[in-house]
Amino acid sequence: DTRVARQRLAAQKASVTEKQGRYRRLLALQAAGGASAQEVEAALSDAESALAALTDAQMSLSRMTIxxxxxxxxxxxxxxxxxxxxxxxxxxxxSDLDAIEAVLDVSPKDIFKMVKGMPARVQTPNGWVKAAIKRIEPTADPLTGLFSVVLSVPAGSGLSPGQALEAQVQDEDIADAIVIPYEALKQIGGERTVVYVVAEGVAEERDVITGGSYGGAVRVLSGVEPGERVVVKGSDRMFPNARVWVQEDK
Known part of the structure; x- marks a missing residue:
């Protein structure tokens, strides 16, 4: 056990100290003619053997330390x-309890109401604490058909790994949220994010502010009104006042 290994290590350290000291004394005596070369060589060999035994004891103890x-x-x-x-x-x-995540199983009909960053709350032993959607898995579990939604929970919540919990995703205005495909977004100069809204057959460039995201879609917080149509295919090649022909779904 580690107790025996530590005792052995302490004994080997003492042996190294003793044998190195004897070697140095004999070396000094040899210079004064008081020790033979054979005695010095034997003392050096003993010191080297003690040092090797110390290294072995250190290795043995390290293998016992997890x-x-x-x-x-x-x-x-x-x-x-x-x-x-x-x-x-x-x-x-x-477990790192400063980085707690809670995983929710969400049905397909509800998953499209959720976006990254959406506020939530989690029931803990200390009461309800605020959380937020950190990640939404893009595919459903093939066995359950449910999507995994990962919440980030602040440190000190009192939750333990593997603990079952109750959580609520909070967004009162989610029913009115505007969600568009990522393809509709265009970056200009690394500073602006725009979309092209189709009005009377012409592309109108709009600056937008985006919110959370899910899969291939992003929530638009401003810049697009409900019911407006945006260019999706070829938006990267679009420009203001370009003529647009809308293909109706059949």
Whole structure:
């Protein structure tokens, strides 16, 4: 165990100190004619052997010391004191409780109402805390048909990994949200984001402010009104007052 390994390490350190000291004393005596070359050589060999034993003791102890790749809290233990373990075996689970994420399962009919950045709240042992949509998985689980929505939860919420919870996504005006395809956006000079709204067969350039995103769509906070049509295909080649022919869906 580690106690025995530490005792061995301490003993080897003491041995190295002793044998290196003896070698230095004999070396000084040899210079004064008080020690033979054979005695000095034997002392040097003893010191080198002690140093090798110390290195071996350090290696043995290092193999008994388990270091996690990140700081956090031990939330799972799969080994007991005295167990023999092999490389690759999971011994502990360490969780970073300062970076908690909550995962919601959302139905297909509701997923399109949600966008990245949308506010939410999560029920914790300390009451409701604010959260926000961090990520929306673009594909549904093939077994359940549900989409995973990941919420970022602030540190100190009191939640534990694997804990079931209640959460609510909050956006009172989501029913009136304007969502357009990403393809409709055009970047100008790295500073402006515009779309081209079709009005009477002509493309009108509009600056827009965008909100959260989901998959291939983005929410427009300003610049486009409900019911207006925007150019999607070829928007990167569009320019103000260009003639546009609208192809109606059949």
């Amino acid at each position: 270091t996690a790749p990140l700081g956090g809290v031990v939330t799972g233990r799969f080994v007991e004191t005295g167990d023999l373990v092999s490389p690759g075996r999971i011994l502990f689970t360490v």
